[in-house]
Amino acid sequence: MSALMLDQLPEIVLLRIMQFCSAEDLVSLQSTCKRIHDLSGCDVLWKTLCVRDFGIDDIGTTAINSFHTLYTNLLFKYGYMLGLYQSQVGPLGGLLEVRYQKGVIEGVSWEPSSMEDVSAPLKEYLYFSVSGYEAGQPQCFPGLDSHTCTLSIDKDRGIITQLCSKKASHSTDSSGMDFLHLNLDPRKVRQIFLSDTIRKGLEHHPLIIPSPSSIPSSLLNKDHSIPRQIFAPGLFQGSYSSHGLETILFTFKDENEMLGIKVTGDTNVFASKATVKLLLRYPVAPSITEQKSLKDLKNMEPSRTDAPIHDIVEQPFVVPEDCYERSTMTHPSKCMARYHGLGQIAAAWYHGSRFIPIQVVVFNNDLIGVLWLKLASFSLLSRIKQTFTQNVLKNSRGALHEFGYKF
Template sequence: MAVCARLCGVGPARGCRRRGAAREQRRGGAGDSEPDTDTDPEEAGGGGSEEDDEAAERIEGGRPLPHPAEPGPAGRAPLSILELPPELLVQIFGSLPGTDLPSLARVCTTFRRILRTDTIWRRRCREEYGVCENLRKLEITGVSCRDVYAKLLHRYRHILGLWQPDIGPYGGLLNVVVDGLFIIGWMYLPPHDPHVDDPMRFKPLFRIHLMERKAATVECMYGHKGPHNGHIQIVKKDEFSTKCNQTDHHRMSGGRQEEFRTWLREEWGRTLEDIFHEHMQELILMKFIYTSQYDNCLTYRRIYLPPSSPDDLIKPGLFKGTYGSHGLEIVMLSFHGKKAKGTKITGDPNIPAGQQTVEIDLAHPLHLPDIENLRDFSELSRIVLEVQEQVRREEQEQEHRQEEEDSSQPAAKPLGEEGAEGENTAAGAEGSTQDKAPASQPFVLPIGVISRNEDYPRTCRICYYGTGLIAGHGFTSPERTPGVFVLFDDDRFGFIWLELKSFSLYSRIKVAFQNAEAPSREAFDEMLKNIQSLAT
């Protein structure tokens, strides 16, 4: 602000205070009041009189505004930013971040008056939040672009992005986005079991918009009776909660039984009679979720999409896939050096959301037998268990070497040598992994391995040794068991659970989620730790 003050000539050197005192005397001492110290963008260009409004309209209409700066000699370059044409000031101010404009408005009355120009805020809405609507139609309701920016977009900016609802072990996936002149929370659901290649289903849970200039309106969108009154509270930086204030809108005239049947048709694509005997326990649990989760306050915690690297086996991201008798789940695949991890975004009564469902050892590719021998489950099991034993020995040797190094306390290597050695080792590991990956090879599931989806690819690129997490109901007695990670192509992979004799097929979620990128690798790793700790 000090820089802006010098540019506009505020201070004794330009006589700004003397001119201000003179203006106050001419107005009978009724000068403009200074804005408060709140940096909310709503304050930028706020207040003012009808004269200020007319001046702002002249600026936006392209007619010059008489400025208070004293005119200089003809042909002299302007020494103060106040001597620039108002139209140029509008362009300059419109290129600044909206969060900087309140400070700029406190520099002087002229800046504050210019910042009432809606062209500035229309540009900030478009460039910062992607609002491409024709904002001029807001004039009908008396809502300005500054209102949209300050009372809607800026106020609720912290809830934009990807979130995981805290619904016991079940989790979920919510994307809060700017959609036209609304902020909408879209809940994403996997396709109907077992069609993993089908697109995701989605439905709005809440929306926020400006009905009038006073404040934004929050509406719950759940149920069949249309939007109704809701509430959003930002608990802390990466957490917020929602509450429906009219839960009677969630009820149907036919009562609970009709609600449940409608939910089954929408969520499962089947009738109660079709699946009752097949999934009785799951239906009871899911019915509990349906009837309770939207009646109470729901908490959401932020999640990020995994960052990518040119050395990754495939592009990391979110995948939808089959998981035993629990239907389809959403898993996040991320890469961490020589390891790849699959973290559950949606969970089940056995393995809750947030847990690491699979871990892939990229340092140990598996060489599958020919297609005939691959049909023999015992042959595949022998290959995997041999690699498991090799991994166990390598871990023991590594621990032994580490103990010896700690006891002997060798002299530290020069930084340059140590860094070079680490780079060579990493490069060698990456190179060996890529060199061993064939273009494709035939693939078939061994006889006896259960798969909910028989329409899996019959060729694969490469397989790796991995472990999968299994547990009893309520996440009792969890343990990691050996398995096979099968990479089919850039968008599909599978995992064979040896102990369960089960196969899971995963397909990439091809949705352009907004505001979902992690600010740094460290922030993503910290997010993974947090959601896993909450799941235990």
């Protein structure tokens, strides 16, 4: 029996083989013969590629008439940008999601909608968009003084560079501004830094959020569930005095320590710097009387224990009477656990940075508190529960690895 040539295979077999091809390979196959050329344009095939390569199974618009058009006009060039990023906006950073919506890829900055309410949902601001209708040119800040920009991605590092073609549109004169004494709204400060950054080329670095599976197994319950005395890693929104609300990524460094790292920062402690270190082997359980006095809390010496985390018992909680509370959200009157820790402070422009003693309070999986003993203040941090687009490029190291955090 003679061997079959490729173009002699049944159509269903050919299509199955083609599903394993890259888009570049399919384009090459189109030039081999008319039968394969016709099959390689099958929209069911291109839908498979859209799902496999970018997780998109619904075009979501009538303006794009096929998955083939969606892939070739839009996703092939810009689809690898889909995911979550930390924008490099001076010392302030930023949280950016690149998403697909109805024929358009959008870069959306997620920012606090409140200055004090840590439970308030984030608010979106459009940084860029590119349409797949006619292989459109990327638009910089659509809806304002919309103009073109260029978008490129380094696939090895996952870094997007957004370069504006009309730099004067972002010009904000900050010459002679004294950020320390003008008492500017945090949003105004961000606008100034963004204006300066985007005119030089704004970079967005991939932000990889650890999953609950990254929790050290030695901390889990026997049934592999998460003890109520700790919380799963993820993004939180926390109150930072006059700086407003900031976004913090919590992750486990190891079985002894959790790290809170700033995705967005301020002019004192910059984005990408550690803000909180929670010491899991140093729990503390002050009495109500001790909790009311900041002096008594300061005098508590950390004591290490190797007892299992789940042995920590629920305890009452009050904020010291001589302590400033930085959130409008009401905290619970009981907590699941309380730990000694370290918090980073600094003078303006990250001068004289140092870690000071703090206590970290775990109310539940979605709410924690930070008692800044030396600053006589209490901050609440609430989990950001929003679901973001997952990064298409899985192998990029992530923004925080650039700064030496190896999780």
